[in-house]
Each structure stands twice: as C-alpha cells, then as structure tokens.
Amino acid sequence: MKVVRDDISIVLGGAAGQGIQTVEVLLTHALKRAGYHVFGTKEYMSRIRGGINTTEIRVASRRVRAFVKRIDLLVPFKKGTLTWVKDRISDNTIVLGEKENIEEEFLEKINLVEVPLTKTALKVGSQLYLNTIAAGLIFGLFGAPVEIIESEVRNHFKGKSEKIVEKNVEAVREGYNIGRSIAEEGKIVVDIKPDEKVKEEILLSGTEAVGIGALAGGMNFLSFYPMSPSTGVSTFAAQHAEEFEIIVEQTEDEIAAINMAIGAWFAGARAMVSTSGGGFALMCEALSLAGMAENPVVIHLAQRPGPATGLPTRTMQGDLNLVLYAGHGDFPRIILAPGTLEEAFYLTAEAFNLADKYQVPVIILTDQYFVDSYYNLPEPDVSKVKVEKYIVKAEKGYKRYKLTEDGISPRAIPGYGEDVVVANGNEHDEWGDITEDAEITRKMQEKRAIKKLETIKRNAPLPKIIGREDAKFYVISWGSTFHIVEEALELLKRDDVAHVHFSWLYPLNPKIKDILAGKTLIAVENNVTGQFADLLKKELDIRVDHKILKYDGRPFAVEEVYEALKGVIE
Amino acid sequence: MTPKEIFESNRPGSKDVAWCPGCGNFGIRNILIEAFSELNLKPTEVVIISGIGQAAKMPHYINVNGYHTLHGRAIPIATAVKAANPSLTVIAEGGDGDMYAEGGNHLLHAIRRNPDITVLIHNNQIYGLTKGQASPTTPIGMKTPTQPWGVFEEPLNPIALAIALGASFVARTFVGYFKESVEIIKQAIKHKGLAIVDIFQPCVSFNKLNTYSWYKEHTYWMKDHDPHDRIEAFKRAIETDPLPLGIFYINEKPTFEEQVPAYKRDKRPLWMRDPKIELVKKFFESKR
Numbered sequence: 001m002k003v004v005r006d007d008i009s010i011v012l013g014g015a016a017g018q019g020i021q022t023v024e025v026l027l028t029h030a031l032k033r034a035g036y037h038v039f040g041t042k043e044y045m046s047r048i049r050g051g052i053n054t055t056e057i058r059v060a061s062r063r064v065r066a067f068v069k070r071i072d073l074l075v076p077f078k079k080g081t082l083t084w085v086k087d088r089i090s091d092n093t094i095v096l097g098e099k100e101n102i103e104e105e106f107l108e109k110i111n112l113v114e115v116p117l118t119k120t121a122l123k124v125g126s127q128l129y130l131n132t133i134a135a136g137l138i139f140g141l142f143g144a145p146v147e148i149i150e151s152e153v154r155n156h157f158k159g160k161s162e163k164i165v166e167k168n169v170e171a172v173r174e175g176y177n178i179g180r181s182i183a184e185e186g187k188i189v190v191d192i193k194p195d196e197k198v199k200e201e202i203l204l205s206g207t208e209a210v211g212i213g214a215l216a217g218g219m220n221f222l223s224f225y226p227m228s229p230s231t232g233v234s235t236f237a238a239q240h241a242e243e244f245e246i247i248v249e250q251t252e253d254e255i256a257a258i259n260m261a262i263g264a265w266f267a268g269a270r271a272m273v274s275t276s277g278g279g280f281a282l283m284c285e286a287l288s289l290a291g292m293a294e295n296p297v298v299i300h301l302a303q304r305p306g307p308a309t310g311l312p313t314r315t316m317q318g319d320l321n322l323v324l325y326a327g328h329g330d331f332p333r334i335i336l337a338p339g340t341l342e343e344a345f346y347l348t349a350e351a352f353n354l355a356d357k358y359q360v361p362v363i364i365l366t367d368q369y370f371v372d373s374y375y376n377l378p379e380p381d382v383s384k385v386k387v388e389k390y391i392v393k394a395e396k397g398y399k400r401y402k403l404t405e406d407g408i409s410p411r412a413i414p415g416y417g418e419d420v421v422v423a424n425g426n427e428h429d430e431w432g433d434i435t436e437d438a439e440i441t442r443k444m445q446e447k448r449a450i451k452k453l454e455t456i457k458r459n460a461p462l463p464k465i466i467g468r469e470d471a472k473f474y475v476i477s478w479g480s481t482f483h484i485v486e487e488a489l490e491l492l493k494r495d496d497v498a499h500v501h502f503s504w505l506y507p508l509n510p511k512i513k514d515i516l517a518g519k520t521l522i523a524v525e526n527n528v529t530g531q532f533a534d535l536l537k538k539e540l541d542i543r544v545d546h547k548i549l550k551y552d553g554r555p556f557a558v559e560e561v562y563e564a565l566k567g568v569i570e
Numbered sequence: 571m572t573p574k575e576i577f578e579s580n581r582p583g584s585k586d587v588a589w590c591p592g593c594g595n596f597g598i599r600n601i602l603i604e605a606f607s608e609l610n611l612k613p614t615e616v617v618i619i620s621g622i623g624q625a626a627k628m629p630h631y632i633n634v635n636g637y638h639t640l641h642g643r644a645i646p647i648a649t650a651v652k653a654a655n656p657s658l659t660v661i662a663e664g665g666d667g668d669m670y671a672e673g674g675n676h677l678l679h680a681i682r683r684n685p686d687i688t689v690l691i692h693n694n695q696i697y698g699l700t701k702g703q704a705s706p707t708t709p710i711g712m713k714t715p716t717q718p719w720g721v722f723e724e725p726l727n728p729i730a731l732a733i734a735l736g737a738s739f740v741a742r743t744f745v746g747y748f749k750e751s752v753e754i755i756k757q758a759i760k761h762k763g764l765a766i767v768d769i770f771q772p773c774v775s776f777n778k779l780n781t782y783s784w785y786k787e788h789t790y791w792m793k794d795h796d797p798h799d800r801i802e803a804f805k806r807a808i809e810t811d812p813l814p815l816g817i818f819y820i821n822e823k824p825t826f827e828e829q830v831p832a833y834k835r836d837k838r839p840l841w842m843r844d845p846k847i848e849l850v851k852k853f854f855e856s857k858r
Contacts, residue, residue, distance in 0.1 A: 033858075202857035212853055218845040220832065221654060240853075242831040244846050247653055249830075252679035256646040259639070263619065263650030266637055267658065268841025271650070289640050379854045382847055391841060394614070413841060414617045414635035414651070415658050422581075422629060423637040425622075433583025433630045434638070 014077025034144035035194030069557035133175035140179020205374035211236035213348030230302035291331025296355035314553030330449035339482025370480035393417035407451030467498030488561035573607035594771025621664035625692035642672025655839035702776035738763030
C-alpha cells in the first residue's frame with residue numbers, strides 16, 4: 001500500500017501529439033474546482049510530434065507554486081518516459097499505467113500499479129478516449145465527486161458533436177471508477193484535504209497573467225513575430241482582440257514588430273511586443289531609437305536558453321545582460337521580472353504607466369518556466385490597477401525635448417493640440433530637429449542618461465524581504481525563481497536565513513546597498529554566470545558571497561535549491 | 571498666412587538645411603508643401619515618418635508632425651501611426667537605399683498589409699549621405715568607390731515589384747515636373763490604401779549619370795493608360811528606356827485599419843481609449 005499525504009507530485013509523460021495537455025487541462029481545472037491547491041508546469045521538446053514531453057501537476061492541502069524534482073505518481077503514455085525522468089524516480093514513486101509503456105529494465109524496480117487503459121478505451125469505443133480515461137483515473141484517486149470532472153469534460157469538448165461529448169463523459173466515468181477501486185483496494189491512497197477557499201480562486205498561467213495584465217494596463221496595440229516561449233502572450237492578445245477592441249498584428253519580423261510598437265506609442269497608443277532572446281536581439285536597433293527619441297515602449301521577453309537558437313523550448317534566466325546592455329549609446333530603461341502570477345498581472349499593467357511616465361523602454365522579463373506554469377490564486381484586485389496617462393496637448397511653440405530638471409519632457413502626440421510634434425532618432429535640439437551642436441548634445445546626453453535615470457532610480461521600488469530582516473543570510477532571487485526559493489526556505493526552517501526577491505531589476509535604487517550591507521548574500525540564478533549578482537556588483541558595489549546556479553535548460557527544483565542552500569550555510 | 575506658408579517651419583533647427591545646393595530634395599519639399607496646401611490639410615493632421623539619409627531629413631524642413639527614425643524602418647512606424655490614429659494623414663519618406671535595401675522587407679509586407687499611408691521614395695539611384703555607393707536602383711555598369719569594377723547586379727524594379735504584389739497604388743514621377751508631381755502626390759495621399767510613389771530625383775554630388783537632363787531625356791508621361799488594368803500596368807513597368815512616368819496601377823482594396831477589430835465599433839483613435847476593466851474582471855471570472 002502506498003500512501004501520499006498532503007502534497008502529491010504527479011507527472012504525465014508521453015509524446016508530443018499524444019494529448020497529455022488534454023489530461024493536464026481536465027485534471028488541473030477539475031482538481032481546483034474540487035478545492036485542491038494545484039500547480040502545473042511542463043517541459044517539452046522542440047518538435048511537433050514524438051519525443052518525450054512531461055507535465056508536472058502538484059496537488060496539495062496547502063498552497064503549492066513551485067517545481068519539485070520528486071515524482072510521487074508517474075503516468076507514462078509511451079515507452080521511454082521512465083528513462084527520460086529516471087533521475088526523478090525514487091523508491092516512493094508509484095507508476096500507474098500499462099506495462100507496454102514501461103521499459104524492460106524498470107519493470108523489476110518500480111512500484112507498478114497496472115491499469116487497463118487501452119482495454120478500457122477500446123471498450124468505450126476507441127484509443128482516442130485514453131486521455132479522458134487517464135484524467136478520470138487520476139481524479140478518481142482523490143475521491144472528489146465525479147460530476148466535477150464530468151462538467152470539465154463537457155466544457156472541454158464543447159463545440160464537438162454530442163456523440164463525442166457523451167463518449168468522453170463515459171470515458172471519464174470509466175477512468176474514475178478504476179481510480180476509485182484502486183483507492184478503495186488501498187493500492188494507492190491519496191490523502192489530500194480540499195480547502196473550500198480554493199473554489200473561489202482562479203487558475204491562471206504565467207502567459208495569461210502577463211496578457212491580462214497588459215490589457216488591464218491599457219495595452220491597445222501588440223505587434224509580434226512568433227517565437228517560443230513568448231508566443232502564448234501574443235496568442236492570448238489576438239484571441240481577445242475583438243472583445244477588447246485592440247490591434248494585434250503579426251509582423252514580417254521582430255524589427256517591424258518593435259518599430260510598429262514605437263510608432264503606435266508615438267501616436268498615443270499603449271503598445272507592447274512579446275518576444276524571446278533571439279527576437280529581442282533583432283529589436284536592439286529600435287530599442288536605441290526608443291532611447292534616443294524618448295519614445296515609450298513595453299517589451300515582454302520570455303527567456304529561453306541561448307545563445308542563438310539555444311534550447312528553443314526550455315528555460316533560463318540568461319537574457320538579463322542582453323536587456324541591460326542592448327542598444328548603442330547611453331539611455332535609461334526599466335527592467336522588471338515578476339516572481340508570482342499576481343505580480344505578473346500588476347507589474348505588466350504598471351509597465352505601461354512607467355513607459356508613459358518616463359518615456360523609456362520597459363522590459364518585462366519572464367521565462368519558459370514562468371509562462372508555462374500555472375496555479376490557483378485569489379482573484380487579483382482589479383481596482384488596484386491605476387492607469388496613469390501622461391500625454392499633454394501640443395501648445396503653440398511646443399518643444400518635444402524641452403530640457404527639464406528631472407529629465408522628463410512633457411510628451412505630446414500628433415493631432416492633439418495646436419502645434420506639431422517632431423520626434424527624432426538623431427541627436428536633436430529641444431524642438432526635435434537635428435543638431436550637431438556640442439553644447440546641446442551634452443545637455444541632451446545628460447538629460448537622458450543621467451537626469452532621467454536618476455529620477456527613475458529615486459522612484460524605484462525596493463526588493464521584497466521575506467523572513468527576518470536581521471537574518472544573517474540573505475538569499476537573493478529574481479523573477480521566476482521566487483516560489484522555488486520560497487519553498488526551499490520553508491524546508492530549511494532557519495530563522496537566520498531570509499529571502500530577498502527582486503522584481504524590479506533595473507535601475508536599482510541606491511538604498512538597496514544599505515539593505516544588503518553586512519549580510520552573507522547567496523544568489524540563486526537560473527543561468528551560468530550569475531548575471532544579477534554581477535549587476536549588483538557593478539551598480540552598487542555589492543558583493544554576493546555565494547552563487548547557486550543552474551543552467552541545463554531546466555528550472556530549479558525545490559530540492560535542488562534546498563540542498564544547495566544547506567551546503568552553503570552548514 | 572497663405573495656405574502654403576503654414577507649412578514653412580519657423581523652428582530654429584529648420585533654418586540650417588543639410589541638402590546640397592541643387593539637390594532634388596528641395597524640389598520634393600516644394601512639391602509636398604504645394605500638395606498639402608492644395609488638399610487643404612492642416613500641419614497638425616499630417617505626419618511624416620522618415621527613415622535615414624538626406625531624403626529622411628524632410629520632417630525638419632517642413633511644418634508638420636514628424637518622426638525621423640531609423641534606416642529602413644519608416645514604413646512599420648508609419649503603419650502603426652496610422653493604425654493608432656486613422657484621422658492622421660501619414661507619409662513615410664526615404665531614399666532608395668532606405669526603402670528598397672534596408673527597408674525592402676517592410677515594403678513587401680506593407681503592400682500585403684495595405685495601410686492607408688503614402689510612401690514616397692526619393693530615388694536618385696545612388697547612396698548620397700554615405701558618399702556615393704551603389705543603391706538597389708543603380709544602373710548596371712556604373713562605377714562607384716565601392717563597385718570600382720562597375721555595378722553588375724540587376725537593379726530593382728520597384729514599380730514592377732509593387733504591381734506584382736498587387737499594391738494598392740503605384741506611381742512614378744520626376745522632380746523636374748513640378749505640376750505633374752504635385753498632382754500625383756495629391757492622388758497618392760487621397761488614395762485609400764498604400765500608395766507608393768517612386769520619385770526620380772538627381773543626386774548632384776554623387777550621381778553624375780542620372781542628372782536632371784538625363785531624367786528628362788529618358789522618361790516620358792504615360793497617355794491613355796488605364797491604371798486599373800494590371801497587365802497593362804505591368805507591361806509599362808518593365809519598359810526600360812524611356813521610363814514611363816505617371817500612375818501605373820490602382821488596386822482598390824480594404825486597408826489595414828479598416829480590418830483590425832479595434833475600429834469595428836469604436837472609431838476613436840487608440841489614445842482616447844481607456845482599458846476595459848470590466849472585461850478584465852470577466853476574464854478572471856471565467857478562470858474560476
């Protein structure tokens with residue numbers, strides 16, 4: 001008998017095209033509706049069919065939001081799955097499925113609970129029902145009412161014929177009954193307590209959090225060229241374009257995408273591009289234009305490993321240096337990296353205000369792990385989103401680049417007011433006309449790269465400290481590793497270790513130096529050189545004492561961060 | 571002020587014109603001002619988005635909204651300006667290097683996209699600002715500092731290219747013909763959809779072959795040409811010497827801005843709009 005209490009990590013593995021995503025969608029939604037805390041994330045190969053893709057679904061009695069290496073329940077849909085995840089299998093792993101999908105060498109060593117998935121599918125009518133049966137099977141182990149997953153099935157297959165819907169409902173029931181009997185016979189006992197409050201919560205992905213955040217922030221123009229893993233945000237925007245009455249355009253390349261976004265802002269729209277490292281590389285020229293012309297623009301960059309094509313479908317926090325130094329000459333920019341889905345929503349919305357206010361590129365850094373992960377969370381408070389517009393009327397004699405104390409010139413747009421607006425990517429005078437005058441050049445360089453930057457720095461928020469401020473050790477994380485570090489620290493149970501998370505990466509508020517002074521600093525980064533640690537050194541002369549780095553294209557697992565922290569601290 | 575004077579810029583930076591004496595850009599500037607005033611446009615409702623190069627300095631010497639951007643990128647920027655605020659009259663302007671080399675890809679896709687903008691290409695068949703290298707339209711055989719053996723690449727035929735792609739409005743003119751050029755540019759601006767006007771214009775400093783008199787001698791005005799006949803347009807487009815001038819092709823079709831969902835119900839420009847917070851709430855409700 002195998003008992004899993006309070007927190008189960010279920011991994012489904014199979015080939016691309018086998019429909020694991022269907023199982024994932026049905027299960028996570030149904031489990032959430034049944035009141036369980038759920039977390040889902042996936043890893044996949046850069047191919048359309050075949051290979052091995054896996055999805056991890058954590059279901060727990062308490063909130064879970066991070067990837068774990070551990071597999072409690074493994075459901076292989078294809079031979080090869082066990083080999084692919086073999087370093088995640090332990091003596092406690094239960095394999096649920098058919099012998100045909102398990103490699104010979106594992107059969108002796110694993111805890112196998114055999115289920116006649118194929119036979120049941122054929123009984124229902126076709127191999128095609130395998131996924132729905134599997135979803136019912138796993139749901140059955142939890143013992144939640146079958147009606148919940150039935151309604152998910154109806155919802156998922158709506159739009160298909162009545163027969164298909166009914167057959168899938170039959171399939172999910174068959175699976176559910178098998179799951180129940182496995183549980184009742186005590187072969188697998190899953191003891192997870194539902195939480196009524198979860199039912200009121202929403203289930204959101206990183207992609208959706210960024211997408212809906214942008215819409216809440218007033219995004220009304222998105223231009224993009226498809227690139228994994230950023231495309232989901234553009235797809236999200238396109239699918240909501242009619243409802244929200246916005247413009248979403250797939251361009252000929254990333255160069256056109258960002259130039260369009262720049263043009264849209266120039267005419268007063270709130271525009272965003274969504275891309276990944278390679279696409280952003282193409283956008284660098286236009287980034288410089290935005291810097292010089294003081295043209296707002298919002299860029300979402302979902303990181304994947306590079307350089308060049310790298311690992312197209314995997315994860316890394318390797319593009320911080322790219323966004324930090326991209327473009328030629330000196331100009332300010334703002335770099336944000338949400339750590340939670342709530343933060344992705346609020347921060348993406350805020351990015352539009354920041355771009356509008358400071359007239360700089362605002363870059364939102366996520367990554368594959370972040371955009372492809374999802375969990376339940378309380379519904380964000382939409383009333384907290386404030387849309388701040390900074391557009392002024394062009395009065396007679398309007399100067400687009402008026403020299404001001406704080407480095408910010410009031411921004412007018414064409415067609416609003418009595419005068420014209422002239423913007424320029426060449427060095428310019430206050431009116432926007434080309435100049436090669438030494439004095440004006442010096443003033444304009446200082447305006448952009450010093451005065452404006454100082455203004456942004458002064459107003460930059462401080463990192464979030466979780467734990468005791470007087471702790472000896474500060475574990476520094478940024479962006480998507482937030483929950484992973486959070487859970488690792490919960491396991492560590494030490495009062496003298498606190499967590500410092502940065503979701504505002506640049507420019508850094510000088511006060512941060514005092515906050516981090518005298519602490520033993522440990523940076524956790526999903527890249528090979530510790531790019532953020534280097535930034536702390538360069539900007540604020542803060543030396544990080546230890547770096548915990550992972551750079552194999554996979555996210556950190558809670559266990560890995562926990563072990564590494566133990567190694568550093570003890 | 572006379573209708574033309576309102577387009578004369580009084581900004582201090584507009585006084586120091588960077589064009590060489592005798593440059594064809596002066597002529598194009600005068601043609602533009604004449605066209606704007608004949609169309610009764612107001613400076614605040616016109617936007618010139620330019621790329622890089624001497625042609626692209628136009629926004630500084632004329633009193634309309636302007637954005638002097640990047641080499642080759644005027645078209646995507648202009649497309650978005652028009653899309654964000656369709657009430658503006660939007661012109662993308664640049665040289666032959668700007669529009670046909672660096673920005674070639676954007677031109678191709680702008681034809682597919684069909685925004686209601688006017689693309690003016692100052693075609694002097696040479697790179698001027700970088701001092702005399704061959705451009706995509708430099709004729710075969712011309713020797714330049716960077717093609718000392720003489721250009722051997724086939725020159726781009728922008729007219730034939732645009733017609734082949736089904737562009738909405740395709741014309742060519744020569745700056746030496748003032749009245750005719752004003753008329754063509756007026757037609758181009760009035761045309762609903764992407765209007766491409768290739769404007770022959772001498773570079774007096776670096777192109778000693780394609781001079782004012784060369785263009786006069788090697789061009790002619792098309793008479794009795796039906797611009798709605800694509801085959802005829804194409805036939806004219808591939809003539810080489812003399813080169814035809816006039817409106818080659820008109821292909822009425824829906825514009826980009828007409829087809830985006832943003833303006834189906836709401837005609838206001840994007841800057842006047844607020845986020846639809848109630849729909850954000852509705853989205854969250856759907857995620858329960």
